[in-house]
Amino acid sequence: MKIFCFLLILFSTHIVFSQTNDTITTKTGLKYFLTKQGNGKAIDSGLVVVQHYTVWLSNGEKLQSSRDKNTPAGSVYPSDKIIKGANEAISLMKVGDRGKFIMPYYLAYGEKGNSLVPPKETLIFDIEVLETKKSSISKELLDVLYDDSFKVDSIPKTHEAIEKYKSLKRDGFTDLYIGPNDIYIIGFGLLEKFPKDALELFKFWVEENPKSSDAYLHLGNAFNYSGEQKLAIENFKKSLELNPDNLVALEQLKKLGN
Structure with missing residues (x-):
């Protein structure tokens, strides 16, 4: 059932952004495709990445979005304070890029999950890198x-x-x-x-x-x-x-x- 929901979300977001790009799977199992390609630079280690993001459970339930209050988030890249999948996603992007990222549980909140995320839960992220700060x-x-x-x-x-x-x-x-x-x-x-x-x-x-x-x-x-x-x-x-x-x-x- 989770696989079906995941494919449904992936297909629907693909249509919304009218993309023809194939989904890429990295060595870790992270799946992604870019919905917008920016003209900015690659992101160097140690910079603060300012980004908009939305995250969903595999059943389509939205957990959180910086876009709801139009308040971008900022985090140092890379950081042990964010999940592994988010670090990897940022490593694949340039300033101005936006993409969909499907993160297996082992790149997200693991086997136990947390108060909002069920155990072994796949998460779907929409991430847009707006800028970087020193x-x-x-x-x-x-x-x-x-x-x-x-x-x-x-x-x-x-x-x-x-x-x-x-x-x-x-x-x-x-x-x-x-x-x-x-x-x-x-x-x-x-x-x-x-x-x-x-x-x-x-x-x-x-x-x-x-x-x-x-x-x-x-x-x-x-x-x-x-x-x-x-x-x-x-x-x-x-x-x-x-x-x-x-x-x-x-x-x-x-x-x-x-």
Whole structure:
């Protein structure tokens, strides 16, 4: 049944893009064909690849798409933080290329899968490489935060990381990828072991984005985690004031009795 669904998806996407290209199978078992060929350069190791992507299960169910919110994703190539199939797909593309990639389970989430992906599940990706960047805000800040090398006993240099951000901003973030959640991800990485550092970072982010509902939401979460419920409530209320549809802020206020 999965093979039939896979062939159906492959055939339908082939028609949509009016391609006559044959599907290529690599030595690893990755199947792909390009739906658009760009004029850009091949992608060098160490660059941040900015891309649009959509991923489906083999039954056609869409899991996720950067196109839904028109927010491209960025990741260093190659990276052990993404699945093997995605690394291989990028290695086959140039800037401007777009293609369909069918990834066997062993190039995706393996025999066990995860909370969204069933065990031994084949995934279908639509990937378009938009551009490359020399680095990313996340990498630049983490390099300062942990002196280029994270260790279990590393003490974060949060103030220095904030100053680095200010410096990059003054320079116009030249050739850097800026992810929409970079600061939040770094902050929550600090929260459990270094809550004061996390608070410092989230306070700075509110100063940078005083009209962002999400900035206040995450600051409220950090205060709540640190046991400062009064300040948490203040920030959740501010988040809700800026965006009355922020259901997460509303839920947090209910949990805190407001």
